[in-house]
Amino acid sequence: MKAPVSIRNTAYNENIQVNANGELKHFLSIEGLSCDHLTKILDTAENFTGVTDRSVKKVPLLRGKTIINLFFEASTRTRTTFELAGRRLSADVLNLDIANSATKKGETLLDTLRNLEAMQSDLFVVRHDGSGSAHFIAQNVRPGIGVINAGDGKHSHPTQAMLDMFTIRRCKKSFHSLCVAIIGDIEHSRVARSQIHALNILGAGEVRVIGPKTLLPTSVEALGVHVYHDLKEGLKGVDVVIVLRLQKERMQGAFLPSEREYFQLYGLTEDKLKHANSDVIVMHPGPINRGVELDSAVADGANSVILQQVSYGIAVRMAVMSLILQPGT
Amino acid sequence: MKAPVSIRNTAYNENIQVNANGELKHFLSIEGLSCDHLTKILDTAENFTGVTDRSVKKVPLLRGKTIINLFFEASTRTRTTFELAGRRLSADVLNLDIANSATKKGETLLDTLRNLEAMQSDLFVVRHDGSGSAHFIAQNVRPGIGVINAGDGKHSHPTQAMLDMFTIRRCKKSFHSLCVAIIGDIEHSRVARSQIHALNILGAGEVRVIGPKTLLPTSVEALGVHVYHDLKEGLKGVDVVIVLRLQKERMQGAFLPSEREYFQLYGLTEDKLKHANSDVIVMHPGPINRGVELDSAVADGANSVILQQVSYGIAVRMAVMSLILQPGT
Amino acid sequence: MKAPVSIRNTAYNENIQVNANGELKHFLSIEGLSCDHLTKILDTAENFTGVTDRSVKKVPLLRGKTIINLFFEASTRTRTTFELAGRRLSADVLNLDIANSATKKGETLLDTLRNLEAMQSDLFVVRHDGSGSAHFIAQNVRPGIGVINAGDGKHSHPTQAMLDMFTIRRCKKSFHSLCVAIIGDIEHSRVARSQIHALNILGAGEVRVIGPKTLLPTSVEALGVHVYHDLKEGLKGVDVVIVLRLQKERMQGAFLPSEREYFQLYGLTEDKLKHANSDVIVMHPGPINRGVELDSAVADGANSVILQQVSYGIAVRMAVMSLILQPGT
Numbered sequence: 001m002k003a004p005v006s007i008r009n010t011a012y013n014e015n016i017q018v019n020a021n022g023e024l025k026h027f028l029s030i031e032g033l034s035c036d037h038l039t040k041i042l043d044t045a046e047n048f049t050g051v052t053d054r055s056v057k058k059v060p061l062l063r064g065k066t067i068i069n070l071f072f073e074a075s076t077r078t079r080t081t082f083e084l085a086g087r088r089l090s091a092d093v094l095n096l097d098i099a100n101s102a103t104k105k106g107e108t109l110l111d112t113l114r115n116l117e118a119m120q121s122d123l124f125v126v127r128h129d130g131s132g133s134a135h136f137i138a139q140n141v142r143p144g145i146g147v148i149n150a151g152d153g154k155h156s157h158p159t160q161a162m163l164d165m166f167t168i169r170r171c172k173k174s175f176h177s178l179c180v181a182i183i184g185d186i187e188h189s190r191v192a193r194s195q196i197h198a199l200n201i202l203g204a205g206e207v208r209v210i211g212p213k214t215l216l217p218t219s220v221e222a223l224g225v226h227v228y229h230d231l232k233e234g235l236k237g238v239d240v241v242i243v244l245r246l247q248k249e250r251m252q253g254a255f256l257p258s259e260r261e262y263f264q265l266y267g268l269t270e271d272k273l274k275h276a277n278s279d280v281i282v283m284h285p286g287p288i289n290r291g292v293e294l295d296s297a298v299a300d301g302a303n304s305v306i307l308q309q310v311s312y313g314i315a316v317r318m319a320v321m322s323l324i325l326q327p328g329t
Numbered sequence: 330m331k332a333p334v335s336i337r338n339t340a341y342n343e344n345i346q347v348n349a350n351g352e353l354k355h356f357l358s359i360e361g362l363s364c365d366h367l368t369k370i371l372d373t374a375e376n377f378t379g380v381t382d383r384s385v386k387k388v389p390l391l392r393g394k395t396i397i398n399l400f401f402e403a404s405t406r407t408r409t410t411f412e413l414a415g416r417r418l419s420a421d422v423l424n425l426d427i428a429n430s431a432t433k434k435g436e437t438l439l440d441t442l443r444n445l446e447a448m449q450s451d452l453f454v455v456r457h458d459g460s461g462s463a464h465f466i467a468q469n470v471r472p473g474i475g476v477i478n479a480g481d482g483k484h485s486h487p488t489q490a491m492l493d494m495f496t497i498r499r500c501k502k503s504f505h506s507l508c509v510a511i512i513g514d515i516e517h518s519r520v521a522r523s524q525i526h527a528l529n530i531l532g533a534g535e536v537r538v539i540g541p542k543t544l545l546p547t548s549v550e551a552l553g554v555h556v557y558h559d560l561k562e563g564l565k566g567v568d569v570v571i572v573l574r575l576q577k578e579r580m581q582g583a584f585l586p587s588e589r590e591y592f593q594l595y596g597l598t599e600d601k602l603k604h605a606n607s608d609v610i611v612m613h614p615g616p617i618n619r620g621v622e623l624d625s626a627v628a629d630g631a632n633s634v635i636l637q638q639v640s641y642g643i644a645v646r647m648a649v650m651s652l653i654l655q656p657g658t
Numbered sequence: 659m660k661a662p663v664s665i666r667n668t669a670y671n672e673n674i675q676v677n678a679n680g681e682l683k684h685f686l687s688i689e690g691l692s693c694d695h696l697t698k699i700l701d702t703a704e705n706f707t708g709v710t711d712r713s714v715k716k717v718p719l720l721r722g723k724t725i726i727n728l729f730f731e732a733s734t735r736t737r738t739t740f741e742l743a744g745r746r747l748s749a750d751v752l753n754l755d756i757a758n759s760a761t762k763k764g765e766t767l768l769d770t771l772r773n774l775e776a777m778q779s780d781l782f783v784v785r786h787d788g789s790g791s792a793h794f795i796a797q798n799v800r801p802g803i804g805v806i807n808a809g810d811g812k813h814s815h816p817t818q819a820m821l822d823m824f825t826i827r828r829c830k831k832s833f834h835s836l837c838v839a840i841i842g843d844i845e846h847s848r849v850a851r852s853q854i855h856a857l858n859i860l861g862a863g864e865v866r867v868i869g870p871k872t873l874l875p876t877s878v879e880a881l882g883v884h885v886y887h888d889l890k891e892g893l894k895g896v897d898v899v900i901v902l903r904l905q906k907e908r909m910q911g912a913f914l915p916s917e918r919e920y921f922q923l924y925g926l927t928e929d930k931l932k933h934a935n936s937d938v939i940v941m942h943p944g945p946i947n948r949g950v951e952l953d954s955a956v957a958d959g960a961n962s963v964i965l966q967q968v969s970y971g972i973a974v975r976m977a978v979m980s981l982i983l984q985p986g987t
Binding site: 052053054055056057058076077080081083084087088248286287288289290307308309310311313314 | 394423425436441447448
Binding site: 387 | 754
């Protein structure tokens with residue numbers, strides 16, 4: 001009838017994300033994927049930007065497929081973009097309120113998973129505050145069901161990174177010879193980690209991280225970045241600036257002196273931005289803390305592509321969903 | 330790339346609701362619309378009553394459109410009717426849980442709006458407890474996106490007023506020579522304000538308000554109504570009675586002596602209703618406080634059209650949505 | 659206009675569930691239905707297992723129909739299966755958050771019902787902690803609207819019972835000559851009550867209940883079962899074992915000594931299961947308390963059909979929905 005449940009301890013480096021033909025089975029992290037994989041996602045997303053721009057924003061590609069938004073951590077914005085992406089592909093999308101679910105009745109996560117599988121789900125979109133949760137679920141899910149990581153702890157947020165890559169490619173055409181700087185709390189950011197991997201795999205000319213020592217991981221250079229503690233210096237010759245959101249809760253720890261001091265040193269203003277190249281683009285994963293990590297004049301200024309990022313986010317998520325569920329297309 | 334965000338301070342009387350061809354762009358308030366506009370809504374709703382009555386209650390008119398229910402104030406009933414209206418037009422309808430959204434993370438309302446726009450939304454249905462919120466959003470939304478006011482503070486609730494007008498026209502054929510009385514808490518009612526405007530624009534013969542002085546605005550006659558403090562006198566010769574819901578919280582203030590005394594003076598009973606014309610119709614926006622503003626015998630009696638109002642509410646909302654999103658039809 | 663609302667007090671035995679042609683109008687309880695009715699549901703579900711297995715899990719059978727999930731008691735799992743069943747039949751499914759609805763504003767349940775009817779709903783799926791609630795709603799609903807009981811207090815959970823019957827028939831082909839044992843808290847279980855009725859109507863050879871006296875109803879034999887207090891003895895010659903979930907809250911009362919003692923006496927282990935026939939199947943309505951009523955080795959073992967139950971649950975709910983809304987098919 002049914003094989004006993006065993007936790008298949010696939011090592012991270014055994015490539016759980018792709019099948020024997022090199023096609024995407026899950027999308028859990030940027031690590032483990034090749035330049036070809038990332039480029040395929042970007043190219044597929046390119047087709048879907050056409051869909052979301054036109055009057056009837058819907059294609060029947062995933063009609064009859066069931067996508068479950070499995071959000072253990074609340075996130076209206078990310079959940080909404082995945083829901084819209086799934087619906088525009090004509091899939092049935094269900095939001096599962098985990099707080100009210102059977103896990104509260106003492107059911108294990110694996111039992112909840114087995115039940116959702118038994119309901120003939122095709123794809124789980126997982127957000128969880130524990131690093132590695134999406135991997136764990138992908139390792140234990142029934143063959144044929146896909147898993148997309150929508151953010152796991154401090155580890156990874158690969159669809160966010162890919163929409164950032166898409167935005168950069170749209171604005172700058174190519175990654176080669178680009179200099180990209182990421183400003184802020186690298187240490188606690190799953191977004192930054194995924195961006196750095198993606199930029200290096202896609203062959204960006206140079207990747208820099210800029211921030212105070214307390215907010216940079218100790219061996220951050222090993223990720224393939226140059227480290228700057230001075231904002232103006234770090235911005236010299238830069239083509240793309242990615243400003244990270246400063247989590248307010250960091251303020252209460254010993255990480256930072258004060259919001260005002262942070263803004264003075266690392267908050268991006270029009271004045272400081274002049275140190276970068278004149279055609280620099282400014283990105284932010286949202287939501288913005290205006291006046292903390294980013295000045296309003298920059299957020300709403302001519303170099304900002306922050307809202308394009310949101311638009312492209314839907315197309316990129318449609319691309320990842322369709323590559324996993326319809327590998328032939 | 331993107332123009333800086335500026336709060337376009339369109340004055341109310343500059344007609345933000347219609348475009349150069351006189352077509353509906355937003356539906357924010359009855360004020361500012363002409364008799365032709367209101368009649369067009371009623372005529373369009375007439376077509377949709379056919380849809381909601383038949384076995385397959387669905388037309389493909391808004392397939393591929395994205396409608397966002399942006400409810401800052403909880404209202405299951407109103408939200409449900411908008412969701413049903415949108416789905417029966419084949420649109421994708423998303424309910425946004427504002428309490429759990431990015432506004433909690435320090436994001437401004439305008440940034441939330443910009444993000445939802447960037448997700449290629451076509452229409453926002455807005456409920457907010459601040460008067461003027463829907464106008465504010467309409468003033469600041471990207472061209473091409475529509476806004477429907479689903480109730481803002483004490484100001485306006487125009488779709489409720491239009492479903493009331495639809496119900497009256499269905500029952501009484503024409504507004505001319507009709508005498509309509511609105512009973513209760515006019516002062517705190519966004520519904521009453523919108524009804525009075527709609528009745529006057531549509532040419533109702535006479536509009537009366539009936540209630541204690543404490544629940545009538547000071548200059549209420551300026552809205553084009555006759556004021557009555559005595560219920561029986563006010564009901565003489567009346568063709569349509571609209572009973573307002575008495576907000577229980579008013580009881581705790583100085584506005585009213587007691588629920589029982591209110592019922593004795595202004596609660597509509599079969600006995601008191603005899604003072605009106607024999608073919609009077611009785612309306613109520615719901616939910617009813619039975620035995621407070623309305624006796625059960627009247628609510629469930631032969632003159633009540635309260636449940637028709639609910640049914641017509643879906644058709645009227647379908648009409649407004651399709652007029653905004655498909656002006657050609 | 660509208661007949662006055664009266665509470666039609668149909669007695670339970672006046673068959674409210676079927677129309678004059680013997681077709682299903684509502685699905686409230688197993689009692690009151692014939693072997694033919696239950697067999698029709700099982701046969702219809704058989705067709706739908708094909709739909710949920712294939713790549714495009716969708717049929718247009720209920721397109722344009724409106725199904726309202728009216729859950730007064732939270733249940734993510736059951737609500738999700740009904741939502742999936744409705745969507746795979748192409749119906750519009752609305753989840754109504756009763757906690758935030760107009761009932762909080764002092765509206766009566768009947769007024770809420772009348773309003774939902776007026777929105778042209780076709781089917782209510784009702785879960786409520788009061789026994790008899792689904793019957794009450796079915797008695798008072800407008801003709802033409804169906805009601806499905808998704809669990810009412812301790813009374814009945816008929817779709818759960820039917821998915822169990824479906825699983826048994828799939829595994830064992832026929833009910834005749836089968837010996838079925840239900841283990842656990844029969845007293846507080848709406849599932850057990852519905853299962854016993856269904857097994858007897860479908861002609862099961864023998865139905866047994868196994869549990870401590872404190873968890874068996876006093877006159878349980880009257881339901882047509884044999885009573886066992888010893889697990890090993892009760893399992894002899896058994897073809898189907900249904901293990902009930904032990905509600906943790908029972909522990910706190912005087913019903914049970916301790917979780918550990920319960921597991922020792924009535925928890926199903928591989929060892930104890932050897933007393934049953936070798937091809938016995940093990941069922942559980944979920945969610946499982948591993949190590950309380952069921953050992954993991956059995957839950958995940960070769961005799962377990964627990965996850966099949968979940969899969970078949972969708973097909974059975976699709977069957978009930980379509981039989982009520984499309985009697986001709």
